[in-house]
Amino acid sequence: MEFDSIVGGEIALMNDYGKIRAGYIQAKVTENSTLGLVPSELQMSENDAAFYGLGINFDYENFLVASEYIVRDMDGTGSPDITSYYASLGYKVGDITPTYTYASADSDMDFSQTPAAALLPNGMPVMAVVNGARLMNFDDRTSHTLGVRYDVNAQVALKFEYNSATVTHSRYAGGTNITEVDEDINTYRIALNVIF
Secondary structure, eight states, X not given: OEXXXXXXXXXXXXXXXXXXXXXXXXXXXXXOOOSSXXXXXXXXXXXXXXXXXXXXXXXXXXXXXXXXXEEEEOTTSSSOEEEEEEEEEEEOBTTEEEEEXXXXXXXXXXXXXXXXXXXXXXXXXXXXHHHHHHTTTOEEEEEEEEEEEEEOSSSEEEEEEEEEEEEEEEEEOSTTOEEEEEEEEXXXXXXXXXXX
């Protein structure tokens, strides 16, 4: 996948307590496939793509707030549009900071409307190839994260984190049928941050 004519920028407002920023990038996207037979619905040549977002970070007294909203708009391409965001809240108690974060990523795409009887030269149904390819990376996700940060000193921080996520996998089931399967994933993480 090739991105050309990339133009974008970011505006940020900040003070002693935090920052608000907004950004936008647009580009032309072309996909040079080496797979041979590619249905026209999956071909990309100078298609429009845009990425934009809004974020805030605040640190006021004992409160920490961070949030970001991001959109990927792949209009008329073979890739899904994605809307994602997170919101995080923390509260400092001495050297310990407990945090909670909620995050979500939603995919959206127009699926093939080609008649089911339409075939590629190799005999494969166009609808099956297009929808199957588009769904390869088409997953929605929501997650809850609980974390604790312990500042050992000014240079060292120890972090513990538990994340509970639900991933919704979309799969092509033939014709115009799409099935969805939820998968629950729980992860634990320990990290040691050191500034030398």
